[in-house]
Amino acid sequence: MPKNTKTLKEILNEEELKKQKKPLFNPEIIKELDKEFNTWKENTVNENDGKNWSVTPQTILGSEIPREMIYTPLNLSEMDYMSEIGFSGTEPFTRGVHPNMYRGKKFTIRQINGFGGPEDTNERFKFMLKNGATGLSVIFDIPTVQMYDSDDPVSKGQVGTSGVAIDSTDDMEILFKDMPLEDITVSIVTHYPSNTAILFPMFLAMADRRNITWDKLKGTVQNDITLEEVVRSGPEYIPPRDCFRIQCDNIEFIRKEVPNWNFINLNGYNLHDFGTSGVTEMAVAISNGIETLEELISRGYDVDFIAPRLAFFWSISNDFFEEVSRIRAARRLWYKIMKYKFKAKNPRSLWMRCHVQTSGITLTRQEPFNNIIRASYQALAAILGGVQSLHVDSYDEAYAVPTEEAALLSLRTQQIIQSETAVTEVVDPLGGSYYVEALTNEIEKRILEEVGEIEKVGGYVASIEKGWIHRKIANYFNTEQVKIENGEIKIVGYNCYKSDEISPSIGVFKYPAGVEERQKEKIKKLKESRNNSKAEKTLGDLEDACLKRKNIVPYSVECARAGCTEGEIFKVFKKSFGLWKPPAMF
């Protein structure tokens, strides 16, 4: 891995010093204002407020950033408008990646779906599209995510739960039946690099069967090491270095062969929701992005060949202004990293594009309808932050997968914001707020500090290998738990304003019956009907590619074409790379 001898902070600071700063506010007027401000604070603000001028909000997944009682130009006294804020669609992209933002293209309404067998989820897709969804997003069931077949003994009772069961290319074909893949974008939530290298090839093999050429396909895979090696729990893990290699193999292959596909969704979401501050969420995803680009560059690619298709995935939680500012801050910081560290030239390389999902961990079982309000505020924060696409969680998710009614309500939440509130008419409407700009500056500084901490540990993959990142998360969520228990963090209906009503009266989703048997039957038939010696040969070739450090994805595509199952392909990874044990987090 090529290591820059300078830290990221040093690189960015040097660039700052080179700039001829042009403060927006006249220093003389700032001086006057400072005097007026102090007089006001002394004479008009009451003593108690003066003493408690700075408070630190306690919120779920918050970053503990102190807030003053009021923000003024004094908080931005040296602000250089053009270099720090600028106009939308131009550097430093604080105000958004497109000049006209939602006037040009509304954020994509992308609700995640997946339950039962591919037949069931295909029906839900049709329902969502019929009701105005503008993109598809699919989540897989637990055995598929964890890379075991539906007929594996460890999958018992879990087939089709929490997502859709996919075992082979045949299932992928059923899942996307009648979906207009040339017209809509599809987010395939393959959480891990390993399952991306299995499931995306099945998606491609499905496209082949439908005679859709790969350049027509538009969408996203997640493909993020954080999910596989840090956030999830599971019985078997391949080592972090090998996982990172697969992440980069996926990127390299998809960039060359499926040019309109977003090959990674640098995932802060699941880490944030697992239990980290919003600042850590972004520092980790950005560190992964940096290390990934360094690896691809060392494989001989130009940064501008890779970077334009990088995308991020954030979780938006409760501290409204922190969340808006966080998205703005990450956009500006990513721009600086791309421009000054990687010397990117293509304007698209400088964009922090992102998908956002409202925070699942903030949803409560108590008074579940309260969750509709929570998710709506979170969605609004995301939109005011200028995100590209959005998923709004459903109110019943502390119980189970959303019912059709609850999923529709999430869709409607987005449509109401888009069509009724007029918030999308003006670009970055909170830009220029003394408060939001000051908070954006502070958050950017803190993210950069935490990226520096990860650099010190030896980089992101090293921080996983050493268990450093696992310990950091455990510290955060244990501390947060104490604050929830002692009421410092308030949750309405749970630890404050509790109601005597105990049982909720909502309908809870029930999984369709018979999915496990149906999947098992399909696997049995597949293994009887496919050319087994060909399937075995493709698996052997894949193993060879794993061991000889060739890019594994073309070989995995051959496995998918030959009708190999997900479990069969994962076995090759385990055999080739061996297993790793992540640290316990308590």
Next chain:
Amino acid sequence: MTKTNIKVLLSKLGLDVHSRGVFIVAKILRDAGMEVIYLGNSMPDQIIKAAIQEDADIVGVSSLAGAHLTLGADLINEAKKEGIKDSKGYVIGGAISPEDIDNLKKIGFDAIFTSGATKEEIISSFKDIFNKKLN
């Protein structure tokens, strides 16, 4: 002699990916003076085997991905088969609907926890089960 030190075996049931809850419970119980062994993701037969080997007093499983009824029932059946259903406590926690809480009671769990559970409730429930079943 009355046994006072509670030994707890915790695991994630099946392939479930969500582990924040079980880690928090593990810490709560350990901070309350109990001995906690964490088995990670395991199937019911592996859990029962480990419970026997470790001589655990209470077996706690975590499930947030919809397998609580199927694998939960397997766990209790396995415990009965091995003759340790009555000599140990069985606790399950996770994303469980109100209707399924009743079902899990019928299956034979001594306690069921969801995301609303407090630290005090969890600790006192583990102590009660220990006192009732093992002393």
